Amino acid sequence: MSERPAILGGEPIRPQGPPEWPPRNxxxxxxxxxxxxxxxxxxxxxxxxxxxxxxxxxxxxxxxxxxxxxxxxxxxxxxxxxxxxxxxxxxxxxxxxxxxxxxxxxxxxxxxxxxxxxxxxxxxxxxxxxxxxxxxxxxxxxxxxxxxxxxxxxxxxxxxxxxxxxxxxxxxxxxxxxxxxxxxxxxxxxxxxxxxxxxxxxxxxxxxxxxxxxxxxxxxxxxxxxxxxxxxxxxxxxxxxxxxSLDHNRQRRLDNANTLRESFATSSGLRAFKLKADCEPDYYKLGIQYDPETFGGLSRDRFSAAMRAEGIAMDPGFRSLHRIHSRRRFRTVGDLPEADRADTNVLVLHHPVLLEDNAALQEIISATERIREFAGEIAK
Structure with missing residues (x-):
């Protein structure tokens, strides 16, 4: 049972849950x-x-x-x-x-x-x-x-x-x-x-x-x-x-986000937002493009719920604006195919864990691998 995802009754990988924010500074x-x-x-x-x-x-x-x-x-x-x-x-x-x-x-x-x-x-x-x-x-x-x-x-x-x-x-x-x-x-x-x-x-x-x-x-x-x-x-x-302390913390978040970006790149299904050249961004959220097909059809929201059960704050992103407002309230410039995809497939990892150590990053990676293994059962 300990190897099963927490959402299926196993022990959570991070039982203490996400780091608190703001921290006790x-x-x-x-x-x-x-x-x-x-x-x-x-x-x-x-x-x-x-x-x-x-x-x-x-x-x-x-x-x-x-x-x-x-x-x-x-x-x-x-x-x-x-x-x-x-x-x-x-x-x-x-x-x-x-x-x-x-x-x-x-x-x-x-x-x-x-x-x-x-x-x-x-x-x-x-x-x-x-x-x-x-x-x-x-x-x-x-x-x-x-x-x-x-x-x-x-x-x-x-x-x-x-x-x-x-x-x-x-x-x-x-x-x-x-x-x-x-x-x-x-x-x-x-x-x-x-x-x-x-x-x-x-x-x-x-x-x-x-x-x-x-x-x-x-x-x-x-x-x-x-x-x-x-x-x-x-x-x-x-x-x-x-x-x-903003610049110091920003660099730590950037380094840890890049570690996760490289790890996600080695397996299908999760892809961190592309990092642009000549930029050192910060990460209030680490944006991830989720591919449900590589998780056996497991929906983005169900994947997020499974990660939350493991103690990892990886949540659905925003709803796209044209999906949540009356068509009478806005106009569009052309079609919005990518915004349609983002509406159902954005995942975001909340930033406090990006100030933690490599062990915390490995917990995130292990949780995603565990959910991938049991995706079909979670989907049911």
């Missing part, structure tokens, strides 16, 4: 205690937020940083900052975080969905080269699950079309993409400090831009006698020590 404890002792935790405008703005600006080499209450709010502010308004078209990938679609609708604009690449299921820039977008105001792209949008190509296309670029780097703040930091290729970038993110404050986000007009438009929208979408001093206090 002594530097965060010290920041909380210091904020309590000096009373800064309850101030409207204090040193922690100012220092966080300075550190984020330096880390991203950007002139303007606007802190806010969530990554979702940051995307809305970015849309408003570039001048998107009622009736405008906003181009985005058909496979993306649901809130980005809803933000476009919130300001009265129209989502225009485009397909994704076959090798990493990111926004497909190359197929835009022969397309004219005279009515579009902005393109909103996300780097998802360790995958990277081809930002140099997108930048060239958008400049020719005179379309603003919003770069959603909520899943990989600080990553190095084509010689720049993620979030700085666009006219405006956004990052998130949500509770499960690699920089975590429970909630929170930031807007990044070098365009003074975008920054001013954003600030005018948020200031209503006070800041309508604030990040608190206490949140900023706990983010500062995490930001100082």
């Amino acid at each position: 002594p530097a965060i404890r010290d920041a909380l205690l210091s904020a309590w002792q000096d009373g800064s935790w309850g101030r409207y405008d204090g040193r922690h937020c100012r220092e966080l703005i300075e550190q984020l600006a330096e880390h991203h080499q950007t002139e303007h940083v606007i802190l806010c209450s969530s990554g979702t709010v940051a995307v809305e502010l970015a849309l408003r900052g570039v001048g998107v308004g009622s009736g405008d078209d906003v181009l985005l990938a058909a496979y993306d975080f649901k809130a980005n679609f809803q933000n476009v609708l919130t300001i009265g604009a129209n989502p225009l969905l485009h397909d994704i690449r076959h090798d990493d299921w990111q926004f497909d820039v190359q197929s835009l080269e022969c397309i004219e977008m005279p009515q579009s105001t902005a393109v909103l792209v996300s780097h998802l699950h360790g995958g990277v949008v081809d930002m140099p190509a997108l930048r060239r296309w958008a400049d020719r079309q005179k379309i603003k670029v919003i770069e959603d780097a909520c899943q990989m703040p600080g990553a190095q993409l084509f010689g720049r930091t993620a979030g700085t290729w666009g006219d405006v970038g956004v990052i998130s400090f949500g509770g499960s993110k690699t920089l975590s404050a429970g909630r929170g986000g930031a807007v990044l831009t070098n365009d003074a007009t975008i920054a001013q438009r954003t600030r005018l929208y948020t200031q209503r006698g006070n800041n309508a979408y604030p990040l608190s001093e206490l949140q900023a206090a706990v983010l500062l020590p995490q930001l100082r």
Whole structure:
């Protein structure tokens, strides 16, 4: 029985389950205690937020940083900052975080969905080269699950079309993409400090831009006698020590993700999103393309349930936007075959385990091999 998958009654490979997040970081404890002792935790405008703005600006080499209450709010502010308004078209990938679609609708604009690449299921820039977008105001792209949008190509296309670029780097703040930091290729970038993110404050986000007009438009929208979408001093206090260790942790996640990528490549059925040259991404999630046929027809969701039973946080990805919204709410640029495939076959491995040792990586590999062996029985 011990060799059988946990979902079939065997002993789980990782009985302690996934690592907790956020971790019990002594530097965060010290920041909380210091904020309590000096009373800064309850101030409207204090040193922690100012220092966080300075550190984020330096880390991203950007002139303007606007802190806010969530990554979702940051995307809305970015849309408003570039001048998107009622009736405008906003181009985005058909496979993306649901809130980005809803933000476009919130300001009265129209989502225009485009397909994704076959090798990493990111926004497909190359197929835009022969397309004219005279009515579009902005393109909103996300780097998802360790995958990277081809930002140099997108930048060239958008400049020719005179379309603003919003770069959603909520899943990989600080990553190095084509010689720049993620979030700085666009006219405006956004990052998130949500509770499960690699920089975590429970909630929170930031807007990044070098365009003074975008920054001013954003600030005018948020200031209503006070800041309508604030990040608190206490949140900023706990983010500062995490930001100082971000590059070190990112490199460890990258190394461990590459180890898993190489391991998956030796067996069929699981393929990590393709790693682009000249990029050092980060991994809030490690994206995996799942092939059910090589697992005896076992569905992606059933495979995920079996991995969860083993104590591994490998879950289904997002639903594709055109599959979960009424056709009246959006238009498409061509067909969406890759987004259809992603809808049922994206797997994501949550990032905390990528900070652990090789033994933890081997547990992931062993769990996938065990499930493969018993896939037919699990499917029944």
